[in-house]
Amino acid sequence: MAERIGILTGGGDCPGLNAVIRAVVKSASRLGWETLGIHNGFEGLLEPVSYHRLDHREMGALLTSGGTVLGTTNRGRFSAKTGHGERNAIPREILDEAKRNFEALGLRALVCVGGDGSLSIAQQLFEHGVPVVGVPKTIDNDLEATVITFGFDSAVACATDALDRLHTTAASHNRVMVLEVMGRYAGWIACHAGIAGGGDIILIPEIPFSYDSICRKITEREAMGRLFTLVVVAEGARARGGDFVTQGATAADREARLGGIGSAVAGEIGRRTGKETRVVVLGHLQRGGGPTTFDRLLCTRFGARAVKLVQEQMYGYMVALRPPDTSAVKITDAIGRLRTVPVDGDIVQTAKMLGISFGDE
Numbered sequence: 001m002a003e004r005i006g007i008l009t010g011g012g013d014c015p016g017l018n019a020v021i022r023a024v025v026k027s028a029s030r031l032g033w034e035t036l037g038i039h040n041g042f043e044g045l046l047e048p049v050s051y052h053r054l055d056h057r058e059m060g061a062l063l064t065s066g067g068t069v070l071g072t073t074n075r076g077r078f079s080a081k082t083g084h085g086e087r088n089a090i091p092r093e094i095l096d097e098a099k100r101n102f103e104a105l106g107l108r109a110l111v112c113v114g115g116d117g118s119l120s121i122a123q124q125l126f127e128h129g130v131p132v133v134g135v136p137k138t139i140d141n142d143l144e145a146t147v148i149t150f151g152f153d154s155a156v157a158c159a160t161d162a163l164d165r166l167h168t169t170a171a172s173h174n175r176v177m178v179l180e181v182m183g184r185y186a187g188w189i190a191c192h193a194g195i196a197g198g199g200d201i202i203l204i205p206e207i208p209f210s211y212d213s214i215c216r217k218i219t220e221r222e223a224m225g226r227l228f229t230l231v232v233v234a235e236g237a238r239a240r241g242g243d244f245v246t247q248g249a250t251a252a253d254r255e256a257r258l259g260g261i262g263s264a265v266a267g268e269i270g271r272r273t274g275k276e277t278r279v280v281v282l283g284h285l286q287r288g289g290g291p292t293t294f295d296r297l298l299c300t301r302f303g304a305r306a307v308k309l310v311q312e313q314m315y316g317y318m319v320a321l322r323p324p325d326t327s328a329v330k331i332t333d334a335i336g337r338l339r340t341v342p343v344d345g346d347i348v349q350t351a352k353m354l355g356i357s358f359g360d361e
């Protein structure tokens with residue numbers, strides 16, 4: 001029997017998952033290895049075990065397609081994350097069962113593609129004796145030890161496109177347009193899209209805002225004859241002294257669902273300035289569809305490097321981008337610490353130089 005490796009995709013989906021799968025399968029097949037695709041994240045390793053063999057000749061369409069052909073989940077018996085910085089220990093019997101089934105499948109190693117939650121599960125499996133290699137995924141870009149995660153560029157492209165569209169309608173109607181973007185407790189998507197899309201005000205979790213400051217910026221623009229304003233709000237942004245805005249009750253085994261701050265901001269701006277204000281919540285559009293050119297390349301590099309790590313038996317390691325090259329970092333160096341936007345860093349400073357407000361001055 002040929003040597004076999006397994007691959008799974010965990011947590012929320014994002015553009016580029018299929019491109020990683022393709023790169024892993026193609027690279028593995030060149031080493032004479034078979035690849036089994038485990039279904040629905042780590043759940044596929046529990047009874048009833050669910051997987052299929054991935055044929056390297058059928059990978060063509062995966063480079064550009066959205067979603068994941070393996071399915072994924074961010075809930076279930078493997079929930080490793082319940083909140084901001086909180087972490088669950090996976091029950092021993094679940095780890096035992098997954099390890100047993102991993103061995104019964106005759107796998108040499110398991111490539112785990114995921115963000116902080118999934119890589120935290122991968123680390124626990126590794127400590128339990130399963131040889132794992134990680135690939136960093138998340139549109140939020142909030143993982144440590146890599147300069148970028150795949151999926152982020154595609155999400156930023158989507159949000160920037162939305163801003164381009166909002167720009168013309170805002171200008172035609174002299175309105176304030178508020179765009180709420182994802183990113184959880186990090187403002188990477190808001191900052192990158194906000195700058196690239198010509199936003200006037202960017203609100204991020206790292207910089208608590210005040211409504212006085214936001215409205216001052218809008219009135220200053222009015223005084224200069226700029227009668228419309230584009231506001232980009234990260235879903236995790238909050239007013240000074242305020243709390244995160246969430247949707248509905250949070251299940252015990254899940255992270256809080258952020259969302260709704262865009263409406264709150266739009267409502268308050270409308271009340272205070274009297275300007276017509278509209279809100280758009282971009283939501284899961286940022287996670288859907290195919291990857292950008294940048295992400296296709298990154299995913300392909302990550303997938304190929306992950307197979308190399310298996311070949312080198314670098315278990316417990318994750319692929320990372322440390323320009324100009326990909327490299328290997330310990331999974332423990334990437335998880336458990338949220339990578340947020342540095343408030344004194346180049347991105348925020350660039351925005352401030354251009355007169356973009358963060359609602360803090």
Ligand code: F6P
Pocket residue numbers: 012074138139140182183184235257258287
């Ligand atoms: O972590 C990716 C992400 O899209 C976050 O930006 C967002 O807060 C969350 O997942 C949404 O999760 P769900 O798909 O469960 O609504």
